[in-house]
Amino acid sequence: MINEKMLALGSRRSIIREIFEYCKQRAAVIGAENVYDFSIGNPSVAPPPEVNAAAIRLLTEEPSVALHGYTSAQGDLSVRCAIAEHIQKSFGAAVTPNHIYMTCGAAASLTITLKALLREGEECVLFAPFFTEYRVFVENAGGRPVVSLPMPDTFQIDPCDLASRITEKTAAVILNSPNNPSGVVYTEETVRAVCRVLEEKQRELGHPIYLIADEPYRELVFGDVSVPYLMNYYDNTVVCYSYSKALSLPGERIGYIAVSPRAEGSESVYLSVCGAGRSLGYVCAPSLFQKVVRDTVDARVDVGIYKKNRDLLYGELTRAGYECVRPDGAFYLFVKAPSGDAYEFYERAKARELLFVPCDDFGITGYVRIAYCVDHERIERALPAFHALAQEYGLS
Numbered sequence: 001m002i003n004e005k006m007l008a009l010g011s012r013r014s015i016i017r018e019i020f021e022y023c024k025q026r027a028a029v030i031g032a033e034n035v036y037d038f039s040i041g042n043p044s045v046a047p048p049p050e051v052n053a054a055a056i057r058l059l060t061e062e063p064s065v066a067l068h069g070y071t072s073a074q075g076d077l078s079v080r081c082a083i084a085e086h087i088q089k090s091f092g093a094a095v096t097p098n099h100i101y102m103t104c105g106a107a108a109s110l111t112i113t114l115k116a117l118l119r120e121g122e123e124c125v126l127f128a129p130f131f132t133e134y135r136v137f138v139e140n141a142g143g144r145p146v147v148s149l150p151m152p153d154t155f156q157i158d159p160c161d162l163a164s165r166i167t168e169k170t171a172a173v174i175l176n177s178p179n180n181p182s183g184v185v186y187t188e189e190t191v192r193a194v195c196r197v198l199e200e201k202q203r204e205l206g207h208p209i210y211l212i213a214d215e216p217y218r219e220l221v222f223g224d225v226s227v228p229y230l231m232n233y234y235d236n237t238v239v240c241y242s243y244s245k246a247l248s249l250p251g252e253r254i255g256y257i258a259v260s261p262r263a264e265g266s267e268s269v270y271l272s273v274c275g276a277g278r279s280l281g282y283v284c285a286p287s288l289f290q291k292v293v294r295d296t297v298d299a300r301v302d303v304g305i306y307k308k309n310r311d312l313l314y315g316e317l318t319r320a321g322y323e324c325v326r327p328d329g330a331f332y333l334f335v336k337a338p339s340g341d342a343y344e345f346y347e348r349a350k351a352r353e354l355l356f357v358p359c360d361d362f363g364i365t366g367y368v369r370i371a372y373c374v375d376h377e378r379i380e381r382a383l384p385a386f387h388a389l390a391q392e393y394g395l396s
């Protein structure tokens with residue numbers, strides 16, 4: 001006998017992976033330059049030069065047995081010290097190394113955190129639109145995902161809707177800003193309103209509701225937009241961070257969990273994170289890259305490259321008559337399907353070799369996600385196809 005739930009998950013790829021694989025097959029037939037692949041959130045900007053320099057220095061100068069050896073289960077102490085100091089300096093939160101748990105990226109940060117916080121049958125609120133894997137992660141932790149719908153047009157969180165979704169079974173909410181798939185950055189006003197609802201509900205229900213901040217895109221913001229640091233607004237916060245996008249290191253699998261020192265029973269929450277990491281086999285994140293991020297803790301990719309892509313794509317698509325949510329961060333553009341049917345839009349675009357992701361599985365129907373973490377030139381080459389499609393729909 002095998003676990004049928006796992007069999008089902010393994011047998012069916014995520015829609016993003018499905019489209020990404022199709023693009024590769026199609027490129028083999030008609031040439032990569034003729035396929036406009038906007039399917040996957042794989043960074044297109046090189047890691048900052050400091051990252052490779054740090055890796056080379058570590059590999060050539062550090063004793064290799066120690067460099068490649070196990071670290072503490074929760075991560076090397078010097079690494080956790082550097083990250084805690086960085087959080088203190090950047091956001092003023094009194095995080096110490098004993099609040100940090102090193103992980104294999106945001107996916108591991110989330111699976112560990114959910115396992116640490118949820119008890120069987122408890123609920124976790126997801127703000128639509130949301131990263132599709134959240135459902136898998138919550139269910140795997142024994143929880144039940146509950147979807148909260150956003151404000152129409154702005155795609156900010158709707159605090160009234162949130163309030164209506166919270167029950168005595170609610171243990172946590174996951175907030176992702178900048179958001180995948182909308183590119184929206186939740187404003188300080190939104191964050192304050194969300195925290196007010198959570199505070200009130202905690203008081204009313206008499207138990208903590210944890211705010212899980214999923215932050216792989218924190219540094220990917222354009223202009224003078226800033227992303228509120230949630231620990232400074234709400235005590236029961238756990239941050240799930242990753243260097244996948246901030247340093248363009250998605251394949252190296254490195255990130256961390258930071259438990260707020262002000263969380264109720266903060267020490268127990270942290271120990272529960274350690275226990276969840278242990279139970280899932282997520283101990284000792286990749287040793288070399290723990291030390292690389294320690295030595296490049298202030299480094300960031302060149303966000304200007306993504307901004308240039310955002311400006312071109314958002315400008316051209318809105319001019320062509322598409323309804324788009326203006327993204328202030330991440331590298332996704334959320335576009336309304338002109339007929340209201342995301343799959344029909346996807347199929348019509350596919351016929352023109354334009355590939356993006358229909359988002360009905362992201363908690364909102366009728367939208368597609370265009371991942372613009374691609375060469376600028378791919379966007380330029382794809383524009384005639386976007387314009388032709390707009391004409392086909394009678395938009396322009």
Ligand code: PLP
Nearest residue numbers: 041105106107131176180242244
């Ligand atoms: N959370 C969100 C919102 C994401 O978009 C992603 C990846 O694209 C992840 C988590 C997982 O990130 P990682 O590759 O660091 O595991």
